[in-house]
Amino acid sequence: MPEPGPPYRPGRRVLRGWGRTAPTAADVVLPADEARVAELLADPPPGTGVVPRGLGRSYGDAAQCAGGTVVDLAQLDWVGGIDEATGEVEVGAGASLQRLLEHALPRGWFLPVTPGTRLVTVGGAVAADVHGKNHHRDGSFARHVTALTLATPNGVRHLVPGRRGRGAAKAEDDALFWATAGGMGLTGVVTRATVRLLPVETDRMLVDTDRYDDLGAVMAAMESGDDGYRYSVAWVDCTATGRHTGRAVLTRGDHARREDLPARRREGLPRAPGTSRLRIPRPGPRHLLNPLTVAAFNELWFRHAPRHRVAEVLPLAGFFHPLDGVADWNLLYGERGFLQYQFVVADGDVVARAIDQLAANRVPSFLAVLKRFGPGTPGPLSFPTPGWTLALDVPMGPPALGALLDRIDEMVAEAGGRVYLAKDARLRPDLVRTMYPRLDELQHVRRRVDPAGVLRSDLSRRLGLDLDRKEP
Ligand SMILES: Cc1cc2nc3c(=O)[nH]c(=O)nc-3n(C[C@H](O)[C@H](O)[C@H](O)COP(=O)(O)OP(=O)(O)OC[C@H]3O[C@@H](n4cnc5c(N)ncnc54)[C@H](O)[C@@H]3O)c2cc1C
Structure with a gap:
């Protein structure tokens, strides 16, 4: 019997996207904290790969991994205090925008960018770099993210876009941040993010x-x-x-x-x-x-x-x-x-x-x-x-x-x-390269943080985005 929807129980589950068109089975794990996520990626379970999952609101197969492991971030749903001077708030990647709103709106803050549903997680909003009705003015979600913590098979990285500094390490961190924003979970698992909110007077x-x-x-x-x-x-x-x-x-x-x-x-x-x-x-x-x-x-x-x-x-x-x-x-x-x-x-x-x-x-x-x-x-x-x-x-x-x-x-x-x-x-795989002409940059960044090609999803497999798999 397919699961009705999130939150899932751990174990082998049939997962679908919001459009319900391509169900596949994977082992769902629900890490209790960030340390568990880091351990899981450092020592991935056997199978066809690992992919993070939020609330499953992507329509297709992006948050599925047939025969592999799906990391459900439901337990990382905390919301931190809001810095009243800057509007910045740190949140667990599994927190939904609904939860963030419940915390922020009574204090006079709104989401800087919201998709057409508030039932998506902060991790999912970063991974798809979601847009709202204000893109022409305010850009996409990642523009308002001032820091990320990302667990990768090569270790945990704290990424601050645009932070002052020079040198190869700084350039690498910037490249990893931007490959993660819109990277559909293929660069690692976002475990927390700092988001700059928008001040509002009313609801x-x-x-x-x-x-x-x-x-x-x-x-x-x-x-x-x-x-x-x-x-x-x-x-x-x-x-x-x-x-x-x-x-x-x-x-x-x-x-x-x-x-x-x-x-x-x-x-x-x-x-x-x-x-x-x-x-x-x-x-x-x-x-x-x-x-x-x-x-x-x-x-x-x-x-x-x-x-x-x-x-x-x-x-x-x-x-x-x-x-x-x-x-x-x-x-x-x-x-x-x-x-x-x-x-x-x-x-x-x-x-x-x-x-x-x-x-x-x-x-x-x-x-x-x-x-x-x-x-x-x-x-x-x-x-x-x-x-x-x-x-x-x-x-x-x-x-x-x-x-x-x-x-x-x-x-x-x-x-x-x-x-x-x-x-x-x-989408036909032969068109992805034309539509996203900078795919090589993404793959270059991924090879650095995931040399064994662990992070993969049904979407990455279907579109030919997988890195070569090397057994650890
Ligand atoms: C009714 C409706 C309206 C929508 N409107 C819009 C819209 O206006 N604009 C828009 O841009 N999108 C829109 N979407 C799409 C939705 O915002 C995105 O698909 C979003 O990524 C879903 O978030 P999620 O938490 O459900 O993630 P999931 O669907 O579970 O996962 C989506 C992707 O994010 C990755 N991911 C999830 N969590 C993490 C994490 N912690 N770390 C790294 N990667 C992660 C997954 O691997 C997957 O690739 C809409 C969807 C619905 C159902």
Whole structure:
């Protein structure tokens, strides 16, 4: 019987990503502290390899290692005190962003970057170098990490990016830090991180909403206006065709200040959103989500959105993490699961062509997410690069889906873009090198800290990223 989800018990378990498409079995270990993690990597168990795992919110096979060992960081979930002068907080890598928020928000601090769910760990956020709706302004998660502790097969390293100093050791530490940020767990196990938080006055957002009838209009509005907002995201209807292709609802905003709230709401401390009580008990029926039901949902949702609304005060959770309202919502996609597909590309025409093809092929995708990225980090495997990023969920099943996504991948790669590995379950290995042209730098760093090639995952195996395995 597959495990329902984290936290796992130690022992041989069947693990899946959030999309539930590629289950494999591995030995799960739950180290009690950092010393145990260090010991495990210094003397790895026999098997096909070792990979860390957070809350399993990556969609594909990144936190799995068939026949190997999966290091679940659930017990390293402590949160330290916040330095009120700098906003820095030290946390265990297994702490979730939910937990960090519960600690930080009542003290007037928010996450510098948050993905679309707060149910990811700090370790997972570093390893995928996650982005939020503020990438165009604040960059990705690793930009706000001021120190990391990383357990590797060659010992424990304390890494401080940008620390003053010169010489080979300093350059090596910087290279290891940036290879780890976005490195999908392939450089070692992050055991703790120091994160610089963002000061906020309230737990509300001040949001402007605009509805656009086609893709060109929403992209023009984002290009001309996003810089005026900290957060921006467009929800695109990829099932609409003809002159409505790419119609979208754009929401943009920033944290509300006390004076933005009605007088009765100004007092009291900001509160973190709670965890959901709503659950999906079991996988949904096979044909629940099909081109007709999804298009009908998208139509209703689009009509319901206001054409133009300004300064609406919204709770944080609804703005940042609408999907966290229902636990296990991924089960709605049924036993076969679903793919999340996300790419980034500088050329907006490529996004338009991809949406055209998805709509023309009647791919049943719920609202896709369109965002603009600013400059990336020095990480060779970090996903964000300047341009447009489109992300969509697609149920597994339509026979032509694989070939269609392959064609979009090729188009994206040819235009200098890339697919996000934290979401991926299907990319062709020959395209990875084109999409991530600095892979050799990553492998060079990995050989230094993991000469026997212990760190590996189903994703690294599938994409041909494994180092040669040497028996110790
Ligand atoms: C609803 C939803 C919305 C999302 N929205 C966004 C979004 O807006 N932006 C975005 O960037 N991502 C988004 N994601 C993806 C998610 O943020 C990333 O996949 C994140 O890595 C998941 O963290 P996790 O703790 O669940 O890690 P896991 O999924 O368990 O692992 C992910 C990767 O991190 C590695 N890893 C985990 N812990 C450690 C550690 N301690 N040390 C080293 N490596 C480690 C694993 O080996 C694996 O390669 C979303 C996911 C969901 C389900």
